Every structure is written in structure tokens, then in C-alpha cells.
Amino acid sequence: MGNSIKLENVYIASTGTVCGPLEYQGPLGSSFDKGFGDYHCGEDSFEKAERKMLRDSLDICLKREKLKQKDIDLYIGGDLLNQITTVNYLARELPKPFVGIYGACSSFCLSMAMSSLLIEGGFVDKVIAMVSSHNATAERQYRYPVEYGVQKKDTTTFTATGAISTLLTNQPTQVRVESITLGKVVDYSQDDPNDMGRAMAPAAYDTITTHFEDLKRSFQDYDLVVTGDLSTYGHKILKEMMQRHKIDVVHYNDCGCMLYDLQNQEVFQGGSGCACSGLVTMGHLYPMLKDKKYKRVLVVATGALLSPMMSAQKDTIPCVAHAISLEVVE
Template sequence: MSSHFYGNSLKLENVYIASTGSVCGPLEFQGPLGAYFDKSYTDYHCNEDSFEKAERKMLRDALDICLKREKLKYKDIDLYLGGDLMNQITTVHYLARELPKPFVGIYGACSNFALSMAMSALIIEGGFMNKIVAMVSSHNATAERQYRYPVEYGVQKKDTTTFTATGAVATLLTNQKTPVRVEAITLGKVVDYSQTNPNDMGRAMAPAAYDTIMQHFQDLKRGFEDYDLVVTGDLSTYGHQILKEMLQRKKVNVVHYNDCGCMLYDVNNQEVFQGGSGCACSALVAMGYLYPQLKEKKLKRILVVSTGALLSPMMTNQKESIPCVAHAVSLEVSE
């Protein structure tokens, strides 16, 4: 194993991105990045009879697109690894019934994208497997039904609400050299700033993003200026501003920074409240929009910091605060 361990971070040398597949829903397609995704659906049912089946269909589509690009079949992959937002990570588990190879489900809430990439990268870097597919999904209607109220209820939203992205992404990681590699990862700690409002995820998750970013910079002796772009997962406009203020109080030079929840939608003209959230939010922006720019060398190195609110509806109803986490993945052009 040729990786190097620094605090909570690891630098990697033998993990590459071979291909990816991205699928989105109607509002994501209508947003400023819609043209960059491989496939889109015009309604939330995706020609299925339930929202849950629709989410599974999107993830299957993303997986098929990802493997088709490399002319691979399901049996050619060593391991499938991923997660979603539903209880018992339903989407990935029910899709895994169709897969003939081992599957590992993970849960980091909306941080699932970076977490699945990091876990897959560690296994490949260790020399244990050669081809792993990391896959994540989320769906606005399934998430609303579970964490808040079914969309059919028409419940009025709070000003601080974020909008769960509808989409799915599958990414094939390998030990064979490609134009883009996973250069480093930072695994985040669970952070709880005593926030209790499930309709204010930006405020809850910003401290976790702050903690992981600062840890990443400290471990690897870097700053924002060492990246062409640093993106957080789904803090959206409100949490995005809170994070910037936290960093600026510590005299951190915040440059080349944006949030995927702000990038995925036209926040001023689409009805998405503060902006995007959900597993698919950072995944769609990172792999659908930013990864091609790395392949084309328009960007040389980016840091993706996916954030997750690890709340349980049961504990929220018991007035418990919301623990949050953020995981970071550095992607760069291969030498």
C-alpha cells in the first residue's frame, strides 16, 4: 500500500475514475447544469407506480450508463458500494438484488457521495479489489415523505428549507490509470452544534463542513488556493453563507469556493427554497459537471466536501439535536 496517512486524511496514489453515469429529475434538468447529465426524467414517477421505484430506476439507469461506457457487465465489477436517504438504504439494497457480485451499503445521509467514493478508494488503494462502483441516489418525494411530510399534503415550507435533489450517480473506480484520479480523502467527525430544526439543514451542517475542511487543510498543509474549486455538498444559500463566515472569522482566505446546492439550481427562479440537498446533489454536480472539466484539463484539482445531517425522525420528534458529518474527496488530473 502506497498511500500516506496524515491525521484524518490519506493521500492516495493508485485510485482512478474510469467512468460515471448521471441521471436527474425534471427540476435538475431545468437548472443551469441540466445539459451536463446523461439522462433526465420529465416527472417524479419515472414511468413507475411509486416514487420509491422511480428512485431505484434512476439508480439502475446511472449504473447501466456507467458500465456501458467501459463496455462492462454487472459481473465484471468486484464490488458495489453505495447508499441513499431512505430507511434501511432501501434503494441501493433493492437494486442490489439484481447484482451478481458483493454489495456493501453505507449511510452518511447526504454525505453518501464522498463517503462511498472514499470507502471505495481505500479498498482499491489497499490492493484488495480492482474495480468498484460507488453509487448514490436521492428523490425529493421519497425524502419528503420520510423526513417531513408527503408532498401530496402541500405543507407550507419554511424559509430555511432545502430541496432534496432527485437523481442518481454511479462512478467506477479502478487501479488502472485514467485521466482523473482520487488524490486524497479526509474522513469527517460527527459534529453537533445543538441545532434541532429539521427544516434548517444548512445551519446544522455548516459546522461539520467547517470542521472537515479545516482538518483537510491542516493535515495536508493546504488552503483554498491549492484547489481550482472547493465545493460543499448541500449547504445551499443559507448554510453556504454561514460556512464562509465561520472560515473568515478564523482568517481563512476563502477563494474558489461554491456549494453544490447553489450550483444545481437557479435558486432565484426555481422553487427550490434555499437550494439543493440530498445524496444526488453533490454527486450530480461533482460527476456530471466538474468531472468532465477535469478530464478536459479545464480544472486541475478540486475538493468535494459532501455534508450530511444524520437526523432520525424519531429522535427529532423527541427534540434531540441533529448530529452532522462531512467527508472530503480530492480529485485531480493524472500526471
């Protein structure tokens, strides 16, 4: 089946979504379980604030199913920081095995895909996939600290502040992970860390077309197809690539365009980061699937695998996209 795998026994049991101030004030704000009014979240550093959000999302996820940390077989997670700092430091508190993953902003779908494969294979029964990102921590690492007030380019995206924990299980629920497509690393020779949409659009194109080819599907087979964080610029480029290859694009949107009010919030081209696709998917789309407003949704999280060191050396930016298909259980 190529790079795509159909699944039979992976279900979403619970989720917890926590966001920062702009996300909470945005058009989907009421969909999230908890929102903070500032970027410190009551902590003395932005990095600790990101960890607090992730811890809160995990607590909410477990509480919904009346579970404790020890009841989970495995935790899988990632974030944007060096040595996946947020999830690794939170994992010190967990009594069960933890696997850290890194797919940049594609980490939400990557963590969901890896968790799903282990459940489908019968190796574990309950896995929590968790990711986070924070505007101030990501900007400090990949570009400039926000305190510098550096002027942004028109093509810049805005790293979403938030955390998402999702409990996956082999016990039937209302929504299942129906299939996954693992992406190839794609590099179209883009080298500007302030132009992520242009860099990631080809990876999204590759994964979406691979998913359709492997499973003999098209956009028409989904109530909605969303990319993770191409935002308005990359969203436009992806549609142009599809049209150039005579692929009919319908029911398509981008999480980076959905998470914010692009006309009234200062987020440049729109959202990015691990939390961008995670918040939109689990905070907004998952409830719509549970309410049967959608029957099948394809989520394609995109990630720019750039290294600040390699950017300084003017190297190009490799990108990747991973896809998960969520479906209502009839």
C-alpha cells in the first residue's frame, strides 16, 4: 500500500487542549479546554510555561477517562525545542515508558501515527500522544527573541502557543484513526526561515498525493482536508501545485488560517507550530466528528526540519508532512 497504512483497531478515547492568549481570543477559542491570559502561564520562564501547558493538557485528558498516569502503557511526544526539552522534562514525572519524537511542526501527526501503529500491532492498549509549542520559546530558538522586537517579513508565520494530549486505545469509541501516511523528506531549495509556507508546501503536496494514490482516493472522499501550518501563503502555493497537476481541490483548509482571526489578530500569514494542527484537530475537528457533522477528515501536519546552525550556513530547509485520517465509527 505504499507509504500509507489502513488501520482497524485504533480509537480516540480522550483529549486535552490548552492554549495561549491569542489562540483563546481567536475564532476557535471556545473549543479549547483551557486558555492562559499571558505567555508566562504563572511560571518564571517561557520554557517552564510551555511545560505547564503540556502538563495541564495531560491532566485534562486523563481526568476525562478517570485514569491515572500509571494506567497508560506508553507516552509518545514531541515539541520544537532542542532535545525536545518540553516533553523530555515533563517525562521525568511519568511512571511509564516515554518515547520522544521530532518532526518539527508535523510532530502532532507523527506522534498520533506512531501511537496508532503500536496499538494496531497489538503491542500496547493505551497510548497518549502529546505535543506542544510556544511562540516565545520557538522564536528565541529559530529566529530572534521576541523581546528584540525584530521587524517581521510579510511571509512570516506565527508559532501557536498551546499543548495537546490525546489518548488512543484499542477499545471502540465514536472516532477512530482510519489510516495514516508517513511522509518523505522534501527539499525545494528554500533557505529562508521566515518563509516556512513556501518551504513546506511541496512536502504537503507529496504526502497528500501519495495518500490519494495509495488508497485510491481524492479530495472528494473527505468532508475536509486540512494542512497543519502552511498558513495563507503556503496554502495558496499548495492549491496552485494541485491545480497545475489537474487535481480538483475541494473541502480544503489550513489549520494556520483557521486558528486565528487573520484580519484582526497580528499573526502575519497565520499560525504554525506543533500546537497549531493539534489545537485545530483535537479542539475543533474532533468534536465535529463526534457530533457527526463530519464523517471523515484528513489532517496533514507539515514540518520544516530546519536547524538554526544550518540556516546560518545558508543551507536549504528539508521539510516533511505526515497524514492521519480520522473517521466516525458507524
